[in-house]
Amino acid sequence: MDIKAYIESGILELYVAGKLSEQENQEIYALMQKHPEILQEVLEIEAAVVKLTASVSPHSIDFDSFKGKLNEDDGKVIDLKPRKPNWISYTGWAASILLLGGLIWTLNTKNQLEEEIQTVSTEKQLLEIEIEAARNNLANTKNLLDAIRDKDIISVPLGGQGDFASTYAKVYWNKADNTIYLDGEGLPDAPAGKVWQVWSLTLNPLTPTSLGTIDDFNTDDNKIFAISNANDSEAFGITLEPEGGSQSPTMEQLYTLGVVASTP
Template sequence: MDIKAYIESGILELYVAGTLSEKENQEVYELIQQHPEILQEVLEIEAAVVKLTAAVSPHAIDFESFKEKLNTDTKVVDLKPRKPNWISYTGWAASVLLAGGLLWTLNNKNKVEEELQTVSTEKQYLEIQIEEARGDLAATKNLLDAIRNKDIIAVPLGGQGDYAATYAKVYWNKADDTIYLDGEGLPNAPEGKVWQVWSLTLNPLTPTSLGTIDDFNTDDNKIFTIANANESQAFGITLEPAGGSESPTMEQLYTLGVVASAP
């Protein structure tokens, strides 16, 4: 569509004046929604009409004062103030109101659509939160079922040396080679450091890494599921550099606990 040619055709002036048919009005209205250039042209035409309407108003003529300034020998025609064509002005004003009403409708339609979109987005977000909550509840139930299993082995890990105030607890399910580590009694790992979990055999003392807990600081419940296929006799937790260590740093041994059934 040639927007420039359409604007120059004069149909927008007729639209503002309210002289188009209902079908033609609808066509122009739809084009206004689609093309910002047409909307801008309609606004400019309306502004010009309002300015013109405001400029044209009836002014009384002071005939007596005007007459005194004329030569008394001059024949003066008795002039009367010309009445403006109020029907014409009223038509323009009605057209302005009509176009303004259509633009108000357009603006409010956009606002309603935006509000509906906001409601839809909030509804989707709420649904996601509900699903996440359901997932959290299911995970919590599974965890509780696991640590309440009659065959689970609970191993308290007490604080060591300078870190006597710290503590943790391991729930070991030997049937599926899994431990559940409750690290609630450990502080957040400092920047550049991670907690590393160790499986230990005591005679001779042999540590085997069960991995690092990289998301410890951001985890809310501080309970972590860790694979353990070892014949563990004890469990320990040390603070190590990011990425972990091949062997535990004993000066950074925070907690240690012996499995009760160990000899």
Template sequence: MDIKTYIESGILELYVAGRLSENENQEIYNLLQQHPELLQEVLEIEAAVVKLTAAVSPHAVNFNSIKGKLGASETKVVDLKPKQTNWISYTGWAASILLAAGLLWTLNQNTDLEQQLQTVETDNIYLETQIEDAKTDLAATKNLLNVIRDKDIIAVPLGGQGDYASSFAKVYWNKADNTIYLDAEGLPNAPDGKVWQVWSLTLNPLTPTSLGTIDDFNTDENKIFTIANANESQAFGVTLEPEGGSATPTMEQLYTLGVVSATP
């Protein structure tokens, strides 16, 4: 439908004036529900009619000013009967105004309903995501429990060192798949610009090998991290290092250390 051509046809003005048949009125009513542009045009026509009606009201005529402009010394006043008001047209305008207001209210209600439905749909998606995340976390937890309860796993407690005696951690080492699981619940969040770095150590001679940094430590809720370790480790340690890690451990920032006491 060409909205512009339809508006320019003048049929909306006839609709506002109440000059159309019942079928034509119903057809335009249906179009107003479908096309907000047409509804807006009807509202503008009605506003113009209201202004025009006020402008031509008999109360707006200043008879004395007209008499003065004519310069007549004597003016015969002819009693003119006012034209009969076309109440049918006015009734049509009023009905159109009420109809347009009703349509506008209906459109607003439909918009509010759509927004509410979108909110409910968003909430449902979020809830489904939360459920899936919970299922994933539960599966991961069960898997981790199975790993640390394996009879061949090597548990290595890491005790606090020096000024950090209150710190602690624990390593679960699965030599079968060259993996360690670091439970770092006993470490504080890394300060800005710092990261925790994990080390595998051989003791004679003392040789540290970096197992990498834990960049997401502060945001991880469980504080359990899976780390690859193919080394013949004799001890494990955790130090606080600058972002990006260090080539060798900063001994002054050695928070926890534990020696592998036995193997299965």
């Protein structure tokens, strides 16, 4: 750095005057440690200013005259103004502090309430979802009931076959809208890799027609499945088939079978 130019800039004179920023003060302090010319310059500027300012004062008081006061309490010596309690000012400050405290308290309370509202509104949303689900459930059940009660419904019980005698199912067949409702309550869950497949049968000759597989059997709650059936079915059977279903029923896996009793 160009020390001469730095000195010539006049910054050191301002340094002694005491009106530079804290950062500039620290920079100059560091430079003084590093460059004796800068330190020397500051010392001379200071000496000149000390002499000039001293010349304004004709005399100075003796150090001993106030030496005793050095270690007294701050307030006694510094405060030159007459001490008058300023009640308006004190009251003002007290009021401000109270007001501030009140504001903070109000703000806290407000935040707490907001959190509570948030919690309550989340709970409300969850309840609404539950109510909605319950309503749907109820509507579905009503539909189901209405469907089963329909006067056109033919009820076909499907009895357990062979090794699966303990199983059963029931088909409600509405010929008017070509739909069957299969009640699979008496069937076990399909094992992994297997699905229930529903068959419509004609007896003479024995011809099975697939009505499809029940892929969501295990997850369904009421185990009642609506399946469309446009065939002139004479019987219904349910077999356990590999996933995806089969072209024709695997007779060893025929669980339940039921014959349509009469044709209205």
